[in-house]
Amino acid sequence: MVARAVLQAPDITRALTRIAHEIVEQSKGADDLVLLGIPTRGVVLARRLHAILAEIAPGAAEVGALDVTMYRDDLSRQPTRAPAPTQIPAAGIDGRTVVLVDDVLYSGRTIRAALDALSDLGRPTAVRLAVLVDRGHRELPIRADFVGKNLPSSTSERINVHLTEIDERDEVTIE
Amino acid sequence: MRHLLSTADLAREEAIVLLDTAEDMADVADREVKKLPTLRGRTVVNLFFEDSTRTRVSFEVAAKRLSADVINFAAKGSSVSKGESLKDTAQTLAAMGADAVVIRHSASGAAQVLAGSGWIDAAVVNAGDGTHEHPTQALLDAFTIRRRLHGAGSRGRDLDGVTVTIVGDVLHSRVARSNLWLLTALGASVRFVAPATLLPIGIGAWPVETLHDLDVAIDDAPDVLMMLRIQTERMHAAFFPNEREYAREWGLDDARLGRLPATTMVMHPGPMNRGLEISSAAADSAASTVLEQVANGVSIRMSVLYHLLAATGEAS
Amino acid sequence: MTHRDGAAGVTRVAGATLPDGRTADLWVEGGRFVEAPAGGTADRVIDAAGLLALPGLVDLHTHLREPGFEQSETVLTGSMAAAAGGFTAVFAMANTMPVADTAGVVEQVQSLGERHGYATVRPIGAVTVGLAGERLAEIGAMASSRAQVRVFSDDGMCVHDPLLMRRALEYVATFDGVVAQHAQEPRLTVGAQMNEGELSARLGLAGWPAVAEESIIARDVLLAEHVGARLHVCHLSTAGSVEVVRWAKARGIRVTAEATPHHLLLTEDLVAGYDPRFKVNPPLRRDEDVHALRAGLADGTIDIVATDHAPHPTEAKECAWAEAANGMVGLESALPVVQAALVDTGLLGWADIARVLSTTPAAIGRLAGYDRPLAAGSPANLVLVDPTSVSEFTRDRLHGRSVNSPYLGRELPGRVVHVLHGGVPTVADGELRPADEVAAAATGRR
Numbered sequence: 001m002v003a004r005a006v007l008q009a010p011d012i013t014r015a016l017t018r019i020a021h022e023i024v025e026q027s028k029g030a031d032d033l034v035l036l037g038i039p040t041r042g043v044v045l046a047r048r049l050h051a052i053l054a055e056i057a058p059g060a061a062e063v064g065a066l067d068v069t070m071y072r073d074d075l076s077r078q079p080t081r082a083p084a085p086t087q088i089p090a091a092g093i094d095g096r097t098v099v100l101v102d103d104v105l106y107s108g109r110t111i112r113a114a115l116d117a118l119s120d121l122g123r124p125t126a127v128r129l130a131v132l133v134d135r136g137h138r139e140l141p142i143r144a145d146f147v148g149k150n151l152p153s154s155t156s157e158r159i160n161v162h163l164t165e166i167d168e169r170d171e172v173t174i175e
Numbered sequence: 176m177r178h179l180l181s182t183a184d185l186a187r188e189e190a191i192v193l194l195d196t197a198e199d200m201a202d203v204a205d206r207e208v209k210k211l212p213t214l215r216g217r218t219v220v221n222l223f224f225e226d227s228t229r230t231r232v233s234f235e236v237a238a239k240r241l242s243a244d245v246i247n248f249a250a251k252g253s254s255v256s257k258g259e260s261l262k263d264t265a266q267t268l269a270a271m272g273a274d275a276v277v278i279r280h281s282a283s284g285a286a287q288v289l290a291g292s293g294w295i296d297a298a299v300v301n302a303g304d305g306t307h308e309h310p311t312q313a314l315l316d317a318f319t320i321r322r323r324l325h326g327a328g329s330r331g332r333d334l335d336g337v338t339v340t341i342v343g344d345v346l347h348s349r350v351a352r353s354n355l356w357l358l359t360a361l362g363a364s365v366r367f368v369a370p371a372t373l374l375p376i377g378i379g380a381w382p383v384e385t386l387h388d389l390d391v392a393i394d395d396a397p398d399v400l401m402m403l404r405i406q407t408e409r410m411h412a413a414f415f416p417n418e419r420e421y422a423r424e425w426g427l428d429d430a431r432l433g434r435l436p437a438t439t440m441v442m443h444p445g446p447m448n449r450g451l452e453i454s455s456a457a458a459d460s461a462a463s464t465v466l467e468q469v470a471n472g473v474s475i476r477m478s479v480l481y482h483l484l485a486a487t488g489e490a491s
Numbered sequence: 492m493t494h495r496d497g498a499a500g501v502t503r504v505a506g507a508t509l510p511d512g513r514t515a516d517l518w519v520e521g522g523r524f525v526e527a528p529a530g531g532t533a534d535r536v537i538d539a540a541g542l543l544a545l546p547g548l549v550d551l552h553t554h555l556r557e558p559g560f561e562q563s564e565t566v567l568t569g570s571m572a573a574a575a576g577g578f579t580a581v582f583a584m585a586n587t588m589p590v591a592d593t594a595g596v597v598e599q600v601q602s603l604g605e606r607h608g609y610a611t612v613r614p615i616g617a618v619t620v621g622l623a624g625e626r627l628a629e630i631g632a633m634a635s636s637r638a639q640v641r642v643f644s645d646d647g648m649c650v651h652d653p654l655l656m657r658r659a660l661e662y663v664a665t666f667d668g669v670v671a672q673h674a675q676e677p678r679l680t681v682g683a684q685m686n687e688g689e690l691s692a693r694l695g696l697a698g699w700p701a702v703a704e705e706s707i708i709a710r711d712v713l714l715a716e717h718v719g720a721r722l723h724v725c726h727l728s729t730a731g732s733v734e735v736v737r738w739a740k741a742r743g744i745r746v747t748a749e750a751t752p753h754h755l756l757l758t759e760d761l762v763a764g765y766d767p768r769f770k771v772n773p774p775l776r777r778d779e780d781v782h783a784l785r786a787g788l789a790d791g792t793i794d795i796v797a798t799d800h801a802p803h804p805t806e807a808k809e810c811a812w813a814e815a816a817n818g819m820v821g822l823e824s825a826l827p828v829v830q831a832a833l834v835d836t837g838l839l840g841w842a843d844i845a846r847v848l849s850t851t852p853a854a855i856g857r858l859a860g861y862d863r864p865l866a867a868g869s870p871a872n873l874v875l876v877d878p879t880s881v882s883e884f885t886r887d888r889l890h891g892r893s894v895n896s897p898y899l900g901r902e903l904p905g906r907v908v909h910v911l912h913g914g915v916p917t918v919a920d921g922e923l924r925p926a927d928e929v930a931a932a933a934t935g936r937r
Binding site for chain 2: 067070071075080082083085086116120121122
């Protein structure tokens with residue numbers, strides 16, 4: 001099957017900008033926000049969101065990474081992989097609003113693992129979820145608070161997210 | 176990775192993955208909730224035919240931090256007494272549903288015999304077999320060296336160009352063997368220092384330089400000086416005349432410690448004979464990594480258990 | 492002599508290939524080879540077309556384990572294994588329980604062999620009481636007993652005390668006997684597990700250095716020279732040992748030496764998996780040693796092949812290496828291994844094999860009836876072998892009580908088809924004859 005681009009670079013930038021504004025609006029400011037990207041591309045997106053937030057609502061938003069490999073429930077069905085680093089800002093997550101950031105929301109299992117990981121790290125006031133693409137087919141009752149684009153897809157299709165920092169271009173394709 | 180039996184057959188890339196995962200495991204130790212749910216529902220059995228509270232506890236803590244269930248099985252029986260046979264014990268464990276067996280035994284090759292026997296289906300971790308290998312010790316030693324050298328930037332790095340001098344009873348040391356293979360695979364260069372009686376014959380082709388003079392080795396300012404424990408019983412089999420001479424010739428005393436650059440790490444797998452192979456001052460100095468080695472042991476063993484048990488498929 | 496057995500009458504072995512390459516018929520009557528009878532009729536014919544005829548094999552070094560270790564082997568099961576391997580005589584080592592250090596024990600072992608009938612069992616007497624290496628055993632009594640012992644050995648243990656070895660050589664010579672020495676300096680091999688070298692260092696197994704064998708042989712040949720006695724060296728395993736024996740023979744010292752089939756084929760590399768099937772004393776050595784032993788057999792420095800058949804129960808081999816017993820069974824695999832190592836490599840011909848596996852061991856052990864192999868008048872000890880057969884050596888090829896063979900799963904050449912022991916068939920068409928039949932024929936012979 002041939003890959004078809006559904007989001008190009010400008011679309012991605014616009015989506016992230018909109019998400020940043022939505023986050024600010026819902027949280028009534030950027031104070032006490034911790035953006036935690038889920039490796040690998042979630043971390044890239046979290047950093048971009050953080051940069052945008054710094055411009056539109058200067059405040060105390062912080063950014064980090066949350067690796068969830070150790071909390072997955074489907075480890076035995078996948079090849080063993082080395083976890084990526086988890087970097088929580090020094091002030092921690094207690095009493096703050098955590099915004100989990102990932103590239104694609106699909107079954108929801110990654111986010112469930114992220115919630116378990118967060119509960120071992122502290123007690124945030126609230127946890128929100130921002131994703132670039134929501135492709136449906138949830139297996140758990142998880143939903144995103146902020147969505148870049150809804151992409152209904154069939155389970156036989158593959159959605160690939162490419163980001164310049166890793167893949168040398170910004171593009172989301174479906175094949 | 177199906178079993179961890181030796182470092183001799185651990186590739187450089189596999190070793191780095193194990194070290195990198197241990198970095199994350201080390202972070203868990205600093206959190207309030209020092210647990211990960213990764214191995215929940217799995218059973219790890221510590222099968223120790225030789226007494227060793229330290230190593231056994233280290234594996235136990237590692238397994239529990241990954242939420243695994245731990246069974247401690249202290250089997251009596253040396254290599255000369257029949258006692259409980261390896262086969263019978265292994266089959267009992269299989270009946271108990273062990274997912275991993277951590278085995279320490281006084282006979283070289285015992286871990287390999289267990290892994291290849293078909294008596295159990297579990298993953299086997301060699302926690303020390305006779306004078307053959309002690310792979311998790313070497314891994315935690317490499318991890319300690321890497322962390323001391325590169326700190327938070329250790330991930331993904333090897334030990335290229337690092338000079339390591341191992342001093343003591345190499346002939347009877349599984350720690351020396353495991354370290355030689357692993358450190359060399361990671362790019363370090365290794366030297367052995369010992370009296371000729373405590374160096375194995377036939378290692379001319381091994382990737383290691385051998386010396387008998389500790390002072391010469393120290394004046395070469397190695398990055399790492401690893402002291403091995405000397406067993407005083409060796410004196411009765413004429414490996415060296417007495418403890419006094421051993422300490423004088425091959426002990427890290429205060430004078431030798433003073434001649435080491437401040438950057439040289441002093442390592443010891445433990446337990447230490449203070450005043451014999453290592454002086455108290457050396458053991459307690461800033462250069463000594465002895466306590467870190469113990470802490471790092473838990474992280475490394477968590478990493479090993481994760482990689483052996485988390486997936487039933489092959490490592491990617 | 493009367494015979495109430497399946498060997499009654501005249502047997503014709505038709506069209507066998509003799510060791511010198513000629514094809515001929517062999518005739519057997521009354522338990523001996525005979526000239527072809529006038530008229531040429533036989534009561535039974537063994538079709539030996541394509542089969543090699545060798546004199547019945549003689550093993551100078553076997554462990555039959557009875558009395559005392561019957562869980563591993565008995566005289567019956569051991570002699571069945573011997574027959575299956577083409578052996579018509581075995582010398583049984585003395586490390587039984589009780590040790591064969593008195594006339595009583597050796598006569599018992601002898602009787603058992605006679606009763607069962609599969610092979611002639613010649614007991615070996617211990618050199619020292621209880622194999623303890625302290626006092627001489629009753630060598631004279633054993634020599635004059637019904638067992639007529641001529642070979643004395645503490646095998647399993649080394650007679651390491653030089654004074655005791657000197658005395659033993661002298662005393663045994665009094666009875667036309669020979670001391671068979673297990674050459675292993677105990678002080679250099681405390682806790683030894685495998686050949687000392689790079690591999691033992693890598694595997695963390697205590698080493699058994701070659702010098703521990705060579706130094707004892709060097710001492711013993713000089714002692715034998717000094718007191719003018721015969722010396723036999725058991726299971727030579729190193730290149731250095733071959734050189735010492737070669738030197739000694741050049742000086743005219745009356746020393747004979749044996750090598751085992753496993754030391755002619757297997758090397759220490761097999762130990763790397765810690766599989767105790769490969770654990771043996773003396774240990775498997777290097778490739779250079781295997782080749783030196785083969786060359787030693789080819790040039791006569793090593794006089795014979797002897798199996799050192801050492802049965803052990805399963806639990807003694809299904810454990811960690813250091814806990815496992817030393818030894819391999821070897822009677823059934825001896826001829827195939829020797830064929831693979833020496834004949835198929837062009838180093839020895841079949842006539843040489845007859846010499847190293849039959850005539851010479853019998854001569855060293857002073858066993859009568861093997862000095863004129865296959866000749867009319869000699870006892871009919873014969874093995875017919877198919878040298879062209881190649882097959883996997885499997886458990887069903889083992890007929891003793893133990894199965895600790897290093898060759899299981901390995902392809903080996905040659906197959907024993909028929910064996911006659913004093914004219915009595917012990918193996919026919921590749922199968923052992925039943926014990927009651929062989930015993931009945933043995934009774935008839937006595």
